[in-house]
Amino acid sequence: MRTLEDEGITSRPLMTVRIIAAPLQKFGAVPYGVRSFVPVAGGDFEGPRLRGRVLPGGGDWLLLRSDGVLELDLRITLETDDHALIYMTFQGLRHGPPDVITAFSRGEVVDPARYYFRTVPRFETSAEAYAFLNRIVSIGVGETRPDGAVHRIDEIL
Amino acid sequence: MTCTLRPRPGWQNRVNYYFRTAPRFETSAPPYAFLNRLIAIASGDRRPTGPIYTINEIL
Numbered sequence: 079m080r081t082l083e084d085e086g087i088t089s090r091p092l093m094t095v096r097i098i099a100a101p102l103q104k105f106g107a108v109p110y111g112v113r114s115f116v117p118v119a120g121g122d123f124e125g126p127r128l129r130g131r132v133l134p135g136g137g138d139w140l141l142l143r144s145d146g147v148l149e150l151d152l153r154i155t156l157e158t159d160d161h162a163l164i165y166m167t168f169q170g171l172r173h174g175p176p177d178v179i180t181a182f183s184r185g186e187v188v189d190p191a192r193y194y195f196r197t198v199p200r201f202e203t204s205a206e207a208y209a210f211l212n213r214i215v216s217i218g219v220g221e222t223r224p225d226g227a228v229h230r231i232d233e234i235l
Numbered sequence: 236m237t238c239t240l241r242p243r244p245g246w247q248n249r250v251n252y253y254f255r256t257a258p259r260f261e262t263s264a265p266p267y268a269f270l271n272r273l274i275a276i277a278s279g280d281r282r283p284t285g286p287i288y289t290i291n292e293i294l
Contacts, residue, residue, distance in 0.1 A: 081291055082278055082289060082291045087255075087276075087289075087291075173272055196273075196293050198257040198276075215256070
């Protein structure tokens with residue numbers, strides 16, 4: 079069976095995004111699952127080619143599916159240290175054993191090796207210096223923190 | 236003597252264009268329910284008969 083490595087596909091670090099969340103808003107059981115919204119209060123990001131802060135005002139529209147998988151749908155604005163704006167979105171999945179999910183609800187820190195939290199970030203920007211972001215597919219590894227989340231993002235080459 | 240140069244499989248993909256996708260799956264079949272729970276990345280390879288996608292699960 080062929081793998082991406084066979085195809086010459088590799089990845090390289092893009093950035094780490096730290097998101098500070100505001101209190102959760104619960105919509106409850108909607109037709110698609112249990113929906114909630116996490117407003118983004120702020121945060122920061124840093125990588126070899128870009129760094130800056132996460133602006134307040136974005137959010138993550140979470141959906142807890144009937145199979146226990148949490149679907150993420152995040153939309154935020156990044157502002158680089160040279161004042162370019164980048165629109166970042168991602169969809170992702172988070173799931174783990176019941177005791178891990180319970181620990182999250184108590185605001186505890188859990189070893190990220192104990193759960194699956196992967197995302198597919200996409201970017202839009204008009205800033206020339208960061209236009210490469212418009213043209214890449216990337217993968218994020220997420221860590222749930224009591225005050226938000228941290229995402230380590232790799233560019234797929 | 237005539238020598239024909241033939242690109243290696245995947246050569247065009249690697250060199251001439253960037254073709255990456257993030258496939259998602261939905262199924263009700265228990266043996267394949269793991270597909271509902273994973274994130275994947277694929278490399279696309281354009282062929283005259285249609286694209287070939289090499290898909291890896293992100294662990």
